[in-house]
Amino acid sequence: MKTHVTTSINDETVEFLCEPQQTLLHVLRNELGLTGTKEGCGSGDCGACSVTVNDRLVCSCLVLAVEADGAKIGTIEGVANSDKLHVIQEKYLEHAALQCGICTPGLIVSTKALLEENPNPTEAEARYFLAGNLCRCTGYDKIIKAVMDSAESLRQGA
Amino acid sequence: MATLILNGEFEKLAGCTTILITSVTYRGFIQEIVNQVPGLEADRLMEMALAIDGEIIHEPLLVTIPENSELHFVLKISGG
Amino acid sequence: MSEAKQFKYIGQRTIRPDGFDKVTGRANYGADLALPGMIWGKILRSPHAHAVITKLDTSKAEAHPDVLAIARFEDFPTVNAAAFAEGRQDSGLVDLASNILANKKVLYHGHALVALAARTEAAAAQALQLIDVEYEVLPPVMSIDAAISDDAAVLHEDMFTQGLAETPSIASNIASRMELKKGDVDAGFAQADVIVEREFSTPTVHQGYIEPHATTVRFDENGTSTIWCPTQGHFDVRASTARLLGMELGQLKVTASEIGGGFGGKTTVYLEPVAMILSRKAGRPVKMVMTREEVFRASGPASASQSRIKIGAKNDGTLVAMQASLYYEAGAFKGSPMGPGCMTVFTPYDVENMWVEGFDVVVNKAKVAAYRAPGAPQAEFAAEMVMNELAEQLAIDPIDFRLQNAAKEGTQTLYGPKLKAVGLVECLQAAKTSQQYQTALAEGEGRGVAAGFWFNIGGQSSVIINMNPDGTGTILEGSPDIGGSRASMQMMAAEELGIPLDRLSPIVTDTEHVAYNQTTGGSRTTFATGMAVVEACQDIVAQLKARAAAMWNVTSEQVEWQEGSAINLAGEDKMTLAEVCAVAEKTGGQISGRGNINARGAGPSFAVHLCDVQVDRDTGKTDVVRYTAIQDAGKAIHPGYVEGQYQGGAAQGIGWALNEEYVYDENGVMENAGFLDYRIPLASDLPSIDTIIVEVPNSFHPYGVRGVGETGIVPPLAAVGSAVSNAIGLPITDLPCSPPRVLKLLQEADQ
Numbered sequence A: 001m002k003t004h005v006t007t008s009i010n011d012e013t014v015e016f017l018c019e020p021q022q023t024l025l026h027v028l029r030n031e032l033g034l035t036g037t038k039e040g041c042g043s044g045d046c047g048a049c050s051v052t053v054n055d056r057l058v059c060s061c062l063v064l065a066v067e068a069d070g071a072k073i074g075t076i077e078g079v080a081n082s083d084k085l086h087v088i089q090e091k092y093l094e095h096a097a098l099q100c101g102i103c104t105p106g107l108i109v110s111t112k113a114l115l116e117e118n119p120n121p122t123e124a125e126a127r128y129f130l131a132g133n134l135c136r137c138t139g140y141d142k143i144i145k146a147v148m149d150s151a152e153s154l155r156q157g158a
Numbered sequence B: 001m002a003t004l005i006l007n008g009e010f011e012k013l014a015g016c017t018t019i020l021i022t023s024v025t026y027r028g029f030i031q032e033i034v035n036q037v038p039g040l041e042a043d044r045l046m047e048m049a050l051a052i053d054g055e056i057i058h059e060p061l062l063v064t065i066p067e068n069s070e071l072h073f074v075l076k077i078s079g080g
Numbered sequence C: 001m002s003e004a005k006q007f008k009y010i011g012q013r014t015i016r017p018d019g020f021d022k023v024t025g026r027a028n029y030g031a032d033l034a035l036p037g038m039i040w041g042k043i044l045r046s047p048h049a050h051a052v053i054t055k056l057d058t059s060k061a062e063a064h065p066d067v068l069a070i071a072r073f074e075d076f077p078t079v080n081a082a083a084f085a086e087g088r089q090d091s092g093l094v095d096l097a098s099n100i101l102a103n104k105k106v107l108y109h110g111h112a113l114v115a116l117a118a119r120t121e122a123a124a125a126q127a128l129q130l131i132d133v134e135y136e137v138l139p140p141v142m143s144i145d146a147a148i149s150d151d152a153a154v155l156h157e158d159m160f161t162q163g164l165a166e167t168p169s170i171a172s173n174i175a176s177r178m179e180l181k182k183g184d185v186d187a188g189f190a191q192a193d194v195i196v197e198r199e200f201s202t203p204t205v206h207q208g209y210i211e212p213h214a215t216t217v218r219f220d221e222n223g224t225s226t227i228w229c230p231t232q233g234h235f236d237v238r239a240s241t242a243r244l245l246g247m248e249l250g251q252l253k254v255t256a257s258e259i260g261g262g263f264g265g266k267t268t269v270y271l272e273p274v275a276m277i278l279s280r281k282a283g284r285p286v287k288m289v290m291t292r293e294e295v296f297r298a299s300g301p302a303s304a305s306q307s308r309i310k311i312g313a314k315n316d317g318t319l320v321a322m323q324a325s326l327y328y329e330a331g332a333f334k335g336s337p338m339g340p341g342c343m344t345v346f347t348p349y350d351v352e353n354m355w356v357e358g359f360d361v362v363v364n365k366a367k368v369a370a371y372r373a374p375g376a377p378q379a380e381f382a383a384e385m386v387m388n389e390l391a392e393q394l395a396i397d398p399i400d401f402r403l404q405n406a407a408k409e410g411t412q413t414l415y416g417p418k419l420k421a422v423g424l425v426e427c428l429q430a431a432k433t434s435q436q437y438q439t440a441l442a443e444g445e446g447r448g449v450a451a452g453f454w455f456n457i458g459g460q461s462s463v464i465i466n467m468n469p470d471g472t473g474t475i476l477e478g479s480p481d482i483g484g485s486r487a488s489m490q491m492m493a494a495e496e497l498g499i500p501l502d503r504l505s506p507i508v509t510d511t512e513h514v515a516y517n518q519t520t521g522g523s524r525t526t527f528a529t530g531m532a533v534v535e536a537c538q539d540i541v542a543q544l545k546a547r548a549a550a551m552w553n554v555t556s557e558q559v560e561w562q563e564g565s566a567i568n569l570a571g572e573d574k575m576t577l578a579e580v581c582a583v584a585e586k587t588g589g590q591i592s593g594r595g596n597i598n599a600r601g602a603g604p605s606f607a608v609h610l611c612d613v614q615v616d617r618d619t620g621k622t623d624v625v626r627y628t629a630i631q632d633a634g635k636a637i638h639p640g641y642v643e644g645q646y647q648g649g650a651a652q653g654i655g656w657a658l659n660e661e662y663v664y665d666e667n668g669v670m671e672n673a674g675f676l677d678y679r680i681p682l683a684s685d686l687p688s689i690d691t692i693i694v695e696v697p698n699s700f701h702p703y704g705v706r707g708v709g710e711t712g713i714v715p716p717l718a719a720v721g722s723a724v725s726n727a728i729g730l731p732i733t734d735l736p737c738s739p740p741r742v743l744k745l746l747q748e749a750d751q
Helices: A024-031 A087-094 A104-117 A124-132 A141-155 B007-016 B026-036 B042-046 C018-022 C059-063 C081-085 C089-102 C121-128 C143-150 C185-190 C234-245 C273-282 C292-298 C340-343 C376-394 C400-403 C424-433 C483-496 C525-551 C576-584 C639-658 C716-729 C739-750
Strands: A005-011 A010-019 A048-052 A057-060 A073-075 B001-004 B018-021 B047-051 B055-059 B070-074 C038-047 C051-055 C066-069 C112-118 C132-137 C174-182 C196-202 C214-218 C225-229 C252-258 C287-288 C305-313 C319-331 C355-364 C446-456 C459-467 C473-476 C504-508 C559-562 C565-568 C574-578 C593-600 C606-616 C622-632 C690-695
Touching: A010 A024, A024 A048, A048 A104, A048 C525, A057 A104, A087 A104, A087 A141, A087 C018, A104 A124, A104 A141, A104 C018, A124 A141, A141 C185, A141 C355, A141 C639, B007 C174, B007 C424, B018 B026, B026 B042, C038 C121, C038 C292, C059 C066, C059 C112, C059 C576, C066 C273, C089 C234, C112 C121, C112 C273, C121 C196, C132 C376, C143 C305, C143 C319, C143 C355, C174 C340, C185 C319, C196 C376, C214 C273, C214 C459, C225 C234, C225 C273, C225 C716, C234 C252, C234 C273, C273 C287, C292 C424, C305 C376, C319 C376, C340 C355, C340 C376, C376 C400, C376 C446, C376 C639, C376 C716, C400 C424, C400 C446, C424 C606, C424 C622, C424 C690, C446 C716, C473 C483, C473 C525, C483 C504, C483 C525, C483 C639, C525 C559, C525 C565, C525 C576, C525 C593, C574 C576, C606 C639, C606 C716, C622 C639, C622 C716, C639 C690, C716 C739
Parallel strands: A005 A073, B001 B070, C038 C287, C225 C252, C319 C355, C473 C504, C622 C690
Antiparallel strands: A005 A010, A048 A057, A048 A073, B001 B018, B047 B055, B047 B070, C038 C112, C051 C132, C066 C112, C174 C355, C196 C305, C214 C225, C214 C287, C305 C319, C446 C606, C459 C473, C459 C593, C559 C565, C565 C574, C606 C622
């Protein structure tokens, strides 16, 4: 018997039906067509599925879809303002902080969460906060540079 | 005349390290080797890349063998 | 092509044209496609590492109300024992098919046996459990030593070692042997004042791409069947699938989705042919996605290896002889990168006497696939470790030692040809003057240096550029973009045509819109596809000049192309590209350019890496505190993405050296098939990775480009290994230098 869920995704009200065992990741991707959030491992180890639930950064593969009921979900699709990129997205592009791009949505959601919690992180703080987002292409160097540059821009009111 | 330098298994089959080549075409070159070295088959040779004076050519079918050049058979590498 | 030339677009850090889609989540990757009527495929996998399949009954699964198709080895129409026995088929095709769906034997834990497609993922998973399989379990062969021992269980009854003086009559697990030699190593060693001989091992590791294999396919009886998948080579996916299913190339269209990492691991097929069989039988589109566990257990990891290296030198630092025996695990079917390993092992050095033998050995592990410079990291790790040990014994700086013996233009390689202009010496010099090398080590830190080499390849690329009446244009190319290559194509085209970047859209298109393109791999894309782009642009420029000439009523010879405009040498007239395109219909129709090439002249890329580490003697944990990657790019089209390749290769190599390994239990089952316990480097594990781009141009490419994607994974293994060894004052011979292993070394030394 499916459950009817009413939730808010990127500030829009969304309703869906789901089985009790379906994850939020699965529903986002396969039922709602929001494929920006990626599945890398299904076990909460890689961070490619990072979203926010009530402003808390989580792995959506570890959240049951039914838990979204009455909650506020934030996905990569909600980071830009229509076609206007968020500063973080611009900095990732400027610093060539992505190569294949599969980890990028998760990293951008995590970066946003980091900078909302800590607008002035040290490099070590940034690296440890983002340790839950695996990247295999870049070695993280340019990602961290993009994060630090984003932090500075945001502090200056960008 | 060009010089073909052999290594590894080919060298053992041929019993020598160098073969002088008179052909200027790739097909002629293969035929010369096959004629001189029993046991070396054309098919096997044509699976290899050919280095001419240091340039490794994966598909040498249409090459001209330059005068005084040094030739080597090299495994085709694909990479990852 | 002039070294001193100033470029307008090349060499800039442009924003990649596909960037917007990638940072917003709009880009579509392998698992992102759903088609109407789509059903889900799943695979039943072997619970044993080595067994004969004695019973396989799928009838109950077929009877499940939601199951619409089943696929087994026998469903490959073109692969059958009779054809193989009659020599109408090469063993490579049979091996490929047998890896995708097992034929009579299962050869590794996780080996695919049967696939089925059902209306939902859940139904497919349920139905798998209804398949009735029985096995005769055989002893698993899990290491080189085990595989080559006299009483080893034999994986393939028809494997008789190739490359020996006499082909044996008894089957074994050694698929082939190779030997290369130069000069006389015995005479060389006789002249040595110092000889170091050591044995090394490296484990099975995975490329670790974050995106699992996935595909959505639709078989179409009356038209073109389609495959959507993340791959480094969609034309080769088409070729393999067509071959396995008995289809013509023109009946099959493959679209390369965006790809979430490959590194060589996405250059073959696992799911696509299976999904196509299921789709054909069910009459519905089929989607299949590997779980992370399946990726680890049943895609193509990189070869484990065992190496014995012997190097001799004179007291003054001159190398006199180099010798190696290299054993590579191929996994369940023959075909490890033993060949390239033998060819690269000593290539950074100009030494008269070398002898190398290599063995391709099968074991009950997943069939290996390429991993960035396949074969080279394993072999060069061993050689570079011995080089560092020799340098220490000779009391010579490890960079100076390498400079003294460095390969350069004219050096004859072990595999035969002499090197053209290369940049190893420049990289070594840059290492010596680098900030890191000038930085004194803190108490307890260790430093390691290592060199690396990879050939790079050229190959076939096909590009079409279509110009629009407003002077914008589309670059249609067929090289899946794994690292930002679209940006480089856009820059090279802008440079050739002389128009701004934003007038050109580079698109990676499917197998129907351009002719065959070889797989993105072998560090070939910026080089070969770049060359094809340049050729297509030159085709367009010739046409633009002719059209302008026609407008001016002069001959083409009187027209020059400069900075994006046609100039009439006879008069003062000038027409921009946009202006010529605007009147194209008057002068013969719209303008397209073509470049279909088989690129020759790929230039090898040498690299030198520096690594400083701190080892915690209580836990055995190693922290990388400083790292510099120096590599010859020939000419960096987009410096940001070239640096990215250096940094990415370094990070993978650091992981290979410090933590990554497949841990197997006594039954041949991988115990750490997930990212928690298969530990790849995290952001918190790595320092900044400094990079230095050396540019010794490759004269065969219009802009001097050398491939850079692969070499970067070669030096880190020994750079890290030597650094750890120097930090703890003990030899390192086995990777990874993970905390338990380092701790054990420390504890044994204390006793």
